[in-house]
Amino acid sequence: MNKLPKDLAQQVDWEAAASESVVLSGLPDAELALPDANDGGASSKAAKIMLVDDEDISIEMLQAFLEDVGYQSFVSTTQSPEAFDLLHNERPDVLLLDLHMPEVNGFEILSRMQADPTLKRIPVIMLTAAADAATKLEALKLGATDFLAKPVDPSELVLRLRNTLAAKAYQDQLAYYDVLTGLSNRERFLDRLDWTIRFSRRYGTAGAVLQIGLDRFKHINEALGPGVGDRVLRAIAQRLDESLRDSDIVARTTAEGLQPLLSRMGGDEFTVLLPGVVKSDVAGAVAQRILDVVALPLSIGRQELFVTCCIGVALFPADGTARDTVLKAAGVAMRHAKVDRRGSYRFFSRQLNARSRERLSLETDLRRAIERDELALFYQPKVDLKTNRMVGAEALLRWRHPQHGIVGPASFIPLAEDTGLIMPLGTWVLNTACRQLQIWQAAGRKLPRVSINVSSHQFRQRGLVQGIRDALAGAQLDARHLCVEITESAIMDNAQENISTLDEIKSGGVALSVDDFGTGYSSLSYLKRFPIDEMKIDRSLIANVDGDKDNAAIVTAIIAMAHSLHLRVVAEGVERTPELAFLRHLGCDECQGYLYSRPLSARDFAALLLVDQLPLLEPASAAGA
Template identity: 45%
Template structure:
């Protein structure tokens, strides 16, 4: 009976007090291509030796002096390391009581003594095949086929055990994918999954290269590369001589991802942030080394940097502060620490306030003002964006009702909608509920989505936007021109407004590139019947240039910074009063 090479590489152990039986089984297994066999005739040391060796399968005699097979089986099942080890019990007894007891203790299968060689071959093959299937489910990531975090930690643990007492270093690289979450949020999970598979393939290709292997890799890249989950991968370097080897591999990985990955004809640039920890300097436990590498990668991500970073106390301190802030973020939702400010959107020619963008602010009880650039990514990581987004929408709707009662007419409040919020299970239902609860006039609420979000899963996006507009709401596309524009889709989108990103306003009125882009956006928007809002306008020459182009509304510090509701009201009526005087 042919046995696959993978099964032949399995480690088979046997515990039997008869050395001749062990030798017979050894000869049979070698004749059938099994390459790794260990026999133990002393049952008193069996549990310790089996636990240390971690075989793929155990052949266990029941009737032995000192410690019998039942006791060995019971102890193995009580240990997490051997809890699921396949055990074929060797027994000369055919009575039901013996078999039932062995089954209760966790026996996998039975083999009658004297052992029939054909039956042994069949039982081994079946048990090993089933174990291989279980291992695939337990230890490997279904999407990429790479080892998962559990197997990564086990292999790291074995590597550390073998390294202790020896010279040399061992290194863990934690790899994080820049922009991955935004891409998944904007383009949907299917694109994200395909992208992860492409990342996995490129990592393996890079690790497989001979020069990387010579700097600490392994001849089999799938043994050192793992997918820890989400946008996180890990590489274990086991043969490095110094920190320079880890630096070399980190640099090679970063360069390998300077080329885009292509999914469905779309190019995506995925910068890598790589954290590196070194044994023995950074610790001697698998979880500690992996955690320290991860905290170093976190430092790069939070600073929006690509490259590699060795572990440092600074990275550890930063991670602790980040975790504390995440906990505080959850408390802030229920403690009224969030509030909205409103930045006026002004008709640059008429000098009237026609709109306002609602912007979220967090006042921490101890740290004071926390920048949205800090807490918004934390909210996304913590899974709080849908809840926070709903609170923002509700508060903006309430404010719209208040201002209307105070005599503010025809003022549209723009509310930013995150990708997770937009793609949540019942976003439309949530919007309906908020409108009913607050009694806000839908025509006075503008929902802002980013361009990249609008272009993801186009059919569903168009359907949802049409449903939102059917409620009377208006829809704006934010950051226009910075993403992956597709005019063939945009012309059919049910939207009301485009916002020119600050990146194309900063160079006005002198930068020819910004002139061309701004002019093209305004011209196109006018022909499609959209309003145009320019963001980040800070100087009078910019205002004059945008007015001349035909831009409808100006938003930026030239007219006003974001204001508290009462201050916004004063500003609104101040401009209205100026119109009356004029």
């Protein structure tokens, strides 16, 4: 078996950067020892040995034997009721336990250790004068590792202890380390965090937990395969390890084991435990350093990737005095960082917690929205600027929430994308829009085309093309009556791969539109290769375009470029007659916005289908729509 890398606790220079240090002075040396920095190397003479026996002479004799062969770290008690607390505080590498004691016997201590996840992995060598098989069998059932007969033979003691510690070191490597990255795993992190928080409560110290989540890692796996994803995780793990090893000190302590710990919690999430941090700006500085290091270009084979992460920071005891509470706080902060901006960090706060609870409640409601028939499509007309005739409509999703009323997509689509609910929502929108258009056509109310929005998450799903075909077939609708709108950023993300998906959609006769154009970055070499029919200029560029020279220049260039590529141009968010006049002057093909109509329910929209030419709304009506 390959030896796993040493963990972060052995790699930090604790004498550097005293200006950001915290000195934990006045701690009784033997009162609360810390976990051995080398959990995987407990077979060394640095292992901590705990002895529990009701006879002083037995403990003195055993310790003398072991000191003679080089062991130096001991914890002992003759008071068996104290043993359990000492185990929690000292966390020895091995326990030598007398079986027969007057107050609490070895069986009881063994039983309590097995019931405690933080103690059950400590190996126990029983010391007993009893030679009967029943006693040994009962001890083995309760978790004993080995036996030593009293009176103890020194040579046998040394041999059994060495073998027990060697086995523990091997098991710790398997149990406490992540095989992919070589970092500490979730179990070891939780174990160390639990211990550190108890230390914090006892001595009034503080600390921080940083929860790190990579941005869009699932997209890397989907686009490049899990093999590349694994290589990315290993490379990021190494960067994290090196950035912390070379970082400024975050705490300074006379306690030997109170050290940072970097772990992989699973998937694309990592955590950092920073004991001894009393200033939030120190934790913030470490978080920013991690963001900067992760964001550096990453070469995997011939691929150059740019990976970012978001970090949530929780402080203890300020944000919690229990392991699960602190971890939850860091997780809440990380999720809010992801919502706010990629490549950022956030500190936990009560306000974030309240928002997180609201988000959880909204997620629960959203999961039931389809089955409760709370979703609805509203339709906004797309108008030909030369004729004022309706040439299409965009289907816009709304949620009729039983408590909150009409909820717009900006409030729940990001949540749907984060939770995977975007796929059933997208399928519902596609099927509903196609069926509604077929209903209007059957009633003699002709509408040339209906447009639906496809999110970046939907676009990356392999089932999208088949879903479009199924929706058209289910509604018995000709493909030329459907337009799929995809944002500029979505199609430019991994543009080469997206061309084949767009070609598949286009081959069935469905029209394609680039939505929100002008808000992202598009390569002209790709634009001319995309099989698109329409370009929609984002509303942020249309607002006051008649008076804003910069926006006017951009819109003019976009219309000219689109026409040179033989694309229709649609202006979004037209609300004022001067904007409309400007767009007509430039030859813009179509527009949609409150100047013609706000989004309407299917019933109200049906009335518009009877109108030959749409009138302009009065400015006051448009502004208030």
